[in-house]
Amino acid sequence: MRSVLAALALALALSACTGEDPGGDEAPGGPSASSSETAPTAKRPRAPRQGACYRLRLDDALSPTTTRKPVPCRRRHTAQTFHVGRLDLKQRGRTRRVDAPAVQRQPARRCPARLPGFLSGSRDQLRLSMLTAVWFTPTLPDAEAGARWFRCDVVVLGRGGALVPLRIGLRGALADPDLRERFAMCATAAPGTKGFRRVPCGQRHSWRAVQTVDLPGRRYPPAPQMTARMDAPCTAAAQEYADDPLDYTWAEERPTRSQWRAGQHYGTCWVPQN
Structure with a gap:
């Protein structure tokens, strides 16, 4: 559903940037567009920012993509971005789609491996905590527009798998005795x-x-x-x-x-x- 909505939004944005003048404001007999002019192209979507916080639900965390906007980390949130990497779409001489299994395996390997460093804890401390990594890749329309990032977020799992709401950043959480005990x-x-x-x-x-x-x-x-x-x-x-x-x-x-x-x-x- 998110991919469909993103595609619709991108299509509307592109249709608004074709350079056509539906209002007919050009004066009669005025200059017409030169054949050398081309319509503006869509800008490459911005990559996420490391350290940003988001208000995600569990279904968001389980999705391969998300369009949620960041919120200040001092306000209520449930996820924090701890790493932003780059996807390699070239696999064995072929360019893969962003949703191809070989591409999706890249953040699945890299995000969990980077989480202990962000939390300043050991592998065993992470295993014995409710802190875990989730990851996201661009939507298909954003990938077609040039997006090549992947985003790693840390969340805290609560009762029934719900995400625990936070008002703090989680960098170094496992080095803090109080936070290590809390999570x-x-x-x-x-x-x-x-x-x-x-x-x-x-x-x-x-x-x-x-x-x-x-x-x-x-x-x-x-x-x-x-x-x-x-x-x-x-x-x-x-x-x-x-x-x-x-x-x-x-x-x-x-x-x-x-x-x-x-x-x-x-x-x-x-x-x-x-």
């Missing part, structure tokens, strides 16, 4: 139970993610193999977190097959929190 990954119930919902630790919760465990191999591992791999690290993390290292509880969360295919090759250790 850490917690849950409303134990993993695998009906009431399990991930939430930022700044919201009401009863469980907390305390450790991630890398799972080796390219193929999706059997459940017993993942459990055996996670047992020792999860036990150690639970003992460290507990008031009494002899009295502790923990639960594992293994990646699903779809998560594994999407690149999540690690499990998460959870502990109850009063």
